[in-house]
Amino acid sequence: MRHILSMLVENESGALSRIAGLFSARGYNIESLTVAPTNDPSLSRMTLVTSGNDDIVEQIKKQLNKLIDVVKLADLSDGEHIEREMMLIKVRAAGPDREELKRLTEIFRAKIIDVTDASYVVELTGASKKLDAFISAVPEGLITEVVRSGATGIARGDKGLTL
Amino acid sequence: MQQPRLKAQAEVSPVQAHPPTAAAGATEQSAGPSGSSAALLSGAEITIQALIDEGVEFVFGYPGGAVLHIYDALFRRQDEIKHILVRHEQGATHAADGYARATGKCGVCLVTSGPGATNAVTGIATAYMDSIPMVVITGQVPTPVIGSDAFQEVDTVGITRPCVKHNFLVKDVNRLAETIRKAFFIAQSGRPGPVVVDVPKDITDPSIKVPYDYPRDLRIRSYNPARRGHLGQIRKAVEAMVAAKRPVFYTGGGAVLDDAAAPLTELVRALGFPITSTLMGLGAYPMTDPQFIGMLGMHGTYEANMAMHETDCLIAIGARFDDRVTGKIEHFCPHAEIIHVDVDPSSISKTVKVHIPIVGPVGSVVTDMLGILRGMGGRPDAEALAAWWAQVDAWRSIQCLRYDRESALIKPQLAVETLYQVTNGDLYLTSDVGQHQMFAAQFYPFDKPRRWINSGGLGTMGFGLPAAMGVQLAFPDAQVACISGEASILMCIQELATCKQYDLPIKVILLNNGYMGMVRQWQEFFYESRYAHSYVDALPDFVALADSFGHVGMRVERPGDLEAAMQEAFAMKDRLVFLDVVVDPTENVYPMIAAGKGQHEMHLPPTMSERELA
Ligand SMILES: Cc1ncc(C[n+]2csc(CCOP(=O)(O)OP(=O)(O)O)c2C)c(N)n1
Numbered sequence A: 001m002r003h004i005l006s007m008l009v010e011n012e013s014g015a016l017s018r019i020a021g022l023f024s025a026r027g028y029n030i031e032s033l034t035v036a037p038t039n040d041p042s043l044s045r046m047t048l049v050t051s052g053n054d055d056i057v058e059q060i061k062k063q064l065n066k067l068i069d070v071v072k073l074a075d076l077s078d079g080e081h082i083e084r085e086m087m088l089i090k091v092r093a094a095g096p097d098r099e100e101l102k103r104l105t106e107i108f109r110a111k112i113i114d115v116t117d118a119s120y121v122v123e124l125t126g127a128s129k130k131l132d133a134f135i136s137a138v139p140e141g142l143i144t145e146v147v148r149s150g151a152t153g154i155a156r157g158d159k160g161l162t163l
Numbered sequence B: 001m002q003q004p005r006l007k008a009q010a011e012v013s014p015v016q017a018h019p020p021t022a023a024a025g026a027t028e029q030s031a032g033p034s035g036s037s038a039a040l041l042s043g044a045e046i047t048i049q050a051l052i053d054e055g056v057e058f059v060f061g062y063p064g065g066a067v068l069h070i071y072d073a074l075f076r077r078q079d080e081i082k083h084i085l086v087r088h089e090q091g092a093t094h095a096a097d098g099y100a101r102a103t104g105k106c107g108v109c110l111v112t113s114g115p116g117a118t119n120a121v122t123g124i125a126t127a128y129m130d131s132i133p134m135v136v137i138t139g140q141v142p143t144p145v146i147g148s149d150a151f152q153e154v155d156t157v158g159i160t161r162p163c164v165k166h167n168f169l170v171k172d173v174n175r176l177a178e179t180i181r182k183a184f185f186i187a188q189s190g191r192p193g194p195v196v197v198d199v200p201k202d203i204t205d206p207s208i209k210v211p212y213d214y215p216r217d218l219r220i221r222s223y224n225p226a227r228r229g230h231l232g233q234i235r236k237a238v239e240a241m242v243a244a245k246r247p248v249f250y251t252g253g254g255a256v257l258d259d260a261a262a263p264l265t266e267l268v269r270a271l272g273f274p275i276t277s278t279l280m281g282l283g284a285y286p287m288t289d290p291q292f293i294g295m296l297g298m299h300g301t302y303e304a305n306m307a308m309h310e311t312d313c314l315i316a317i318g319a320r321f322d323d324r325v326t327g328k329i330e331h332f333c334p335h336a337e338i339i340h341v342d343v344d345p346s347s348i349s350k351t352v353k354v355h356i357p358i359v360g361p362v363g364s365v366v367t368d369m370l371g372i373l374r375g376m377g378g379r380p381d382a383e384a385l386a387a388w389w390a391q392v393d394a395w396r397s398i399q400c401l402r403y404d405r406e407s408a409l410i411k412p413q414l415a416v417e418t419l420y421q422v423t424n425g426d427l428y429l430t431s432d433v434g435q436h437q438m439f440a441a442q443f444y445p446f447d448k449p450r451r452w453i454n455s456g457g458l459g460t461m462g463f464g465l466p467a468a469m470g471v472q473l474a475f476p477d478a479q480v481a482c483i484s485g486e487a488s489i490l491m492c493i494q495e496l497a498t499c500k501q502y503d504l505p506i507k508v509i510l511l512n513n514g515y516m517g518m519v520r521q522w523q524e525f526f527y528e529s530r531y532a533h534s535y536v537d538a539l540p541d542f543v544a545l546a547d548s549f550g551h552v553g554m555r556v557e558r559p560g561d562l563e564a565a566m567q568e569a570f571a572m573k574d575r576l577v578f579l580d581v582v583v584d585p586t587e588n589v590y591p592m593i594a595a596g597k598g599q600h601e602m603h604l605p606p607t608m609s610e611r612e613l614a
């Protein structure tokens, strides 16, 4: 099963490589990993999407918690949560494809943010599945480039992942 | 001269360090910026002062460019902290490790950048696999040139990351003292382990002085090792133990590391259950006690492995279900309700699913178990236990460790038994890796913890001799021996020079079978006796070799001469004696569970017929 793990991590130079190293050393999957600063300059927020059976995910969480740089960890998949990922996608848009792609953008509530006579850059935000759906909806052969941020997420409700 | 154990201090929060002794000697006192009278010290001086404030007795090290400032600071404090100059950085790490295993204190190493650090990696990984508290200070090239492939630059933090509990690169001299304090705290608390502190040369610049104030209170917000087990879980475990019909204790290195021997022994005796131990846990429960049924696992006894296979209640204390213990997981303890006590939550249900997990320091959990057991006034089912013991004794009666005592060649087992007799069981025994290690574990019954010192997790050949140096330094008056093989001993043989320099009267008991015996055994069993490169051709004359290092070398070739030779060796109280024991080159270690086989599928000595097993 797919899990979204959200972590507060010490803003230390080695933290990212410790986490990445843990996954490669122990053979765990990383689907995506995003890191960025938070409102507290001493902490980074990391969102990691992984998959595995319950035992493996349990081990992953224990191993992450064991890292000295990991301050707090939550498995967003344990409860109601919101997941968002951003995608920038460059598509070939000439002739009849132009209209078709524009319509598609509207259906997905995406935005065209750059235009040439032969291309669009489309920006789309949503759960990772929605981004997947957009990619498969683009007609064969029109995709030039796909840039995805990796998933981030936050739990619903009034509680926050804080110290 | 024994320092109070830092570990105990690390368990109270906030952490208390030793009060900083006024930085004596080389540096003058001056007022710090805040008006408090903190000494002004350079990074090099801070490094040494911090070690002194930690109560460190010995630093095992080897100098080089990146640590020269630190060595200079050390030079001026030699009366307060003793530096042991090894002959290879691997030796430094194993010596610090042996010291830590024998004393329970933190081992400390100091090595230079680049090759100094890479040479230390094997010893760091060895300590990591066996959860040994150690702080390794590595020099690094100056911060401005880090990343430029400078002379003797290596990414030490990167290389050691997967084999340390934690590591630090110090980038600001003002944070050096605090970083060293953190390193000691992390290394010794929770599940212990090695911590590397990488110190660039400019950070130790003698001309840059900063206020030194060794932090007494320390909190690491992201690190909170368990201090007590959950009482509800402990009660559940005690209830399961009392209700069990075929219980067995299975203890590991955690019981030794947490100094849980006393409450463990009390609990096991109170319940009357059989107890087995991993290679790492030997001595936590007295091995000569009738309730002890031998080591378990790949070379464990028949009775221990069969008891594991048939038990209905397995009580795992500070053990981690290593593959050398479990064999094939599907066949592991198929009938058991499993209780698992460990300070590291990630050890629990890692390979084997457990039913009653208890996260906490094993000493405190076992003590709580005793309290609850006494409070309950419950007694185990005496009738069931008697029947279970009858079964265990039947397994025991086949004497799976039998060997040919009439052999004209010295059997390695006989050599270990003789060692036991000659030393009256009162010995610190370090080991290298191979058959000799297994024979020692099987035939030398340790009645105390911290006496059997070997590399279990990593299986590092070359560990034994330097580890024995650390032990002998910690206990100058104790009998210390290193059991080794002719292949293993050569991996750190240079340390004989260190032993000479510091007059360490270690006894090296070399079980010389002319082969990498353990490799030869696997080749005999699993590769139709094709002995690919397991024959150690061109061996040195070990007697002459010991002699050339200034030690006493002796050789013994006949079983009849063994006891006298060992007596003679141990009688030389102030000399290192290297005893080259020429043993049967073809002996194998039995019982043996082949890798990937079940616990109950043991190879027994060939002298035993199938009938005896029925
Ligand atoms: C550094 C290292 N290299 C290789 C091995 C693999 N290995 C395990 S036991 C062994 C043979 C040890 O031979 P010896 O020291 O003579 O001991 P014996 O088994 O003969 O008692 C080897 C090569 C190891 N454990 N460590």
Ligand SMILES: [Mg+2]
Binding pocket: B434, B485, B486, B487, B511, B512, B513, B514, B515, B516, B517
């Ligand atoms: Mg050998």
